[in-house]
Amino acid sequence: MATEVIPVDTISRHVITETKSVCPECNLVLPATVYERDGRVYMDKVCPEHGRTEELYFGSYDMYVKFSRYLHNGKGTENPNVRKVGCDCPNNCGLCESHLSHTGLANLVVTNRCDLTCWYCFFYAKKGVEGAYVYEPSLQDIKEMAEQLRAERPVPGNAVQITGGEPTIREDLPEIIRIIKSTGVDHIQLNTNGINIALKPELAKIYREAGVNTLYMSFDGVTPKTNPKNHWEAPHTIEACRKAGLGIVLVPTVIKSVNDHELGDIIRFAQSNMDVIRAVNFQPVSLTGRMTKSEREKYRITIPDCIQRIEDQTGGMIPKEAWFPVPSCVPITHFVEAITKKPQYELSIHFACGAGTYVFENKGKLVPITNFVDVEGLLEYLQEKTEELEAGGNKYVVAAKILSKLPTFIDKDNQPEGINFAKLLFNALVRHNYSALGELHKRTLFLGMMHFQDKYNHDEERLRRCDIHYLTPDNRIIPFCAFNVFPEWYRDAIQAKYGTPIEEWEKKTGRTLEQGLYRGTLRRGKKAAVAGCAVGALTGEKQDHKVVELQVK
Template identity: 30%
Template sequence: MTGKPHIPPTDGRGAWKQTKETSRDHGATRSVCPICLRSVDARRVGQGDTTWLIKDCPEHGRFSAPIWRGAPDFEAWKRPKIPSAPRLSLTRRDKGCPHDCGLCEEHGQHTCTALLEVTARCNLACPVCFASAGGTDPAGDPDLARIGFWYERVMAASGPCNIQLSGGEPTVRDDLPEIVALGRERGFSFIQLNTNGLRLAQDAAYAQALRNAGLASVFLQFDAMDDETYRVLRGRPLLHRKLLAVERCLELGLGVVLVPTLAPGVNEQALGPIVEYALRMGSGVRGVHIQPMSRFGRFPGAPDGERITLPEIMRLLDAQTDGMLCAAHFEPPGCEHALCSFHATYVRTLDGKLKPLKTGGCCGPKTDPIPAEEGSRRAVARVAREWVAPKPLDTSPDNTASRAKGDFDLFLDQARSTFTVSAMAFQDAWTLDLERLQGCCIHVVSPDGRLVPFCAWNLTAADGTPLHRGRG
């Protein structure tokens, strides 16, 4: 697959319209009106190779958006899951989902990753920022006491899940190493930094301090291997700084995950070169995590129909790697809702290629119902295992294991480290499906200490009005 995704018949605004093709009903759900954000009934409807989310607001009319295009089959991809409420619900149900997030007792999944937004400041002003981050005034940054309270609330509500420090751009804080250390002291063993990498590239002492404090992994914004893409998505050429950031992290033994935002008509062809670069940089680059662009934050407004769905990303990866990343390798998640993401785990071969590591998925065969708590527990362990840098091999003469192996076997151990490829389709006001939202395992910690599903926290109406962010 190359070029722009195929766009089915629409009404001229990217919306579904009835054709002579037979429609397939994939079930009812609830969503929101993208104009007023009120909760409305919705249905998933298949027509041709596309599944649409269609909903009607009594005030603003019908809205629709494509949520799945092509193989694998929409119904076949689904994975059964046995929901269960979080160990501690911090919000009572009043207005109904998604307006009472916190989590309420109707939420059916446990926290896999908790995001702590440690600043709203940023050293970029990306046109597609989901947080609308910016500014330079540190006065609004939460202090260490507040962040310590957040860690306590996450531990009480979810136990020792994975932590991602986010923002804004977290590295604008000089005390970020203290925040990492505080999280480790509070019992969180896997702490990841979500960053644009600019400060890591230029400040070796700062990067070293983060590593010394216990940072495990870097979730690095990485959209392409050319500067023009960064000009469009980030406002200026950044490739050189991105490459320096990767090199800095690898020197320090930090695991790196490359995270491209995939924008229609901008960088669909960037995936193959990104994977090639990741493999060339060695085992410290742990994987690629793709995020198709959604319409929220600084990029709201009515969609134009050019939305990239998960199946299309699978086929883009297949085509751009000559089948090394075959679409058939990818599996639905065992933690979040099946329609939210896909993943595959590989081992590196001696010739620099990838071989799929088939284990039945992180949470067992796709057909087996997964208890929500067990799926979350396994996902937490898998991410913490696969996104940290492999430990350096001890080849000293005193190492018994080293002496028992030849040089070739030691090289094989290092070369066959795992590499993950995954994608997550965030929901916006057009695609929000409350069934998916109630199965979310990635939760933002609100300023007052509630846990809010990522897509609900960042949800904005067509005019940019937020549902939750900035309101508590």
């Protein structure tokens, strides 16, 4: 690809920090500058061979400053599975001594087969591609990967997302779930498009009884145009989960100019199904493949951009002030550690990676937690009490102080009816009694954002703090934004090594890949020979999907 000449205004920009990134063409590690210009945050880097890349990093400088206050170096790992001296990101990646976060959520890929053929997906097994393979680890491989997660120290991994491909294609999925559960993993998410559950509703109960806690379901919009993947099937899946008592997280991949106008509608859809939908986790799209700057600008959207659209599309009901970065919960972790004297789960990802808020339903309206809780004041107070405990303070005296102080952070006049939030917090933080929180979840909706990196906006400081990791059969635990951003080094290389050539797999199983494809059984109108996300269905115009790939996992 020819070097793209990009004029960059270096005079009007305000440098925020220096970091390391990569050339999106050759993967050369480069020094990079993160800076503010016109109220937005950008990254700039120059490859000696392929030239300059300037990329939008964070859509609001004000939000960047607010979120950056919560930057925190986490616990890392005491038993790294990749030995190396000093940081060499993103080379030879696994959990090394330089990594700053333990595993918060482990992705375990059980297949790269899928029942859809979405044009933008990079993951599913495709025929006609040189070296194409089917990757499906054995039950023994899966057990060993889960055991590797549980062996992590100082905090054993305790949450797994079963992913693919489409995991429900595997007929032995219930056994896979039970095996993972048997290793001591408490929380299991199932990442799915939901189609097989829509076709066979009994699967929801089977998966729940096997050990799945949450269905993590792709849901990109409320119309067939924005959500051609499972628009017709999702209601059937939701109803099956409702009957089975299996909670759902909706996962919209947000693409500028494609579905970013429906974020408010997605939240309203979730609100109308709050008895079974527990959360919406928006994922601003990561851009992979070769794309010009103008192409990237067409599709690129960041966390602050999504948050602003949600404020606009909900009529200000969920304002940008309601959102906090994921590491803002670290003071809560530190307080619980000071009380229990035991290491706890610590979500220490980079502040630019993710954000969230809770909204409560009250008289048909959604009320953000910040409408009745002084979140910043509460977090500062908990940090103060943590320091008091660490200095030798009596935990019973501290508990009494907290019991007295907590109500001052709650606005009782704006608190949703029927909720004593101060009492709930005290029981959870001090008494470790979480029973009431279960009932509370039925009246709340968690709204999250998670923006995975790509080669254009890759930041070493973000990668070092990543806490969403992949388990691999070579006994490594690899950060998400190494595994997928550098597939030639990690995802594709590892899965090809442990996979089976498609022709060999078909001969061995007596099946073809095509036999596993969804034919649009539940879709209105004419059924398709092969169902998926047609290019035109998303954008209304023809795209060259060999040039533009959108990362969605």
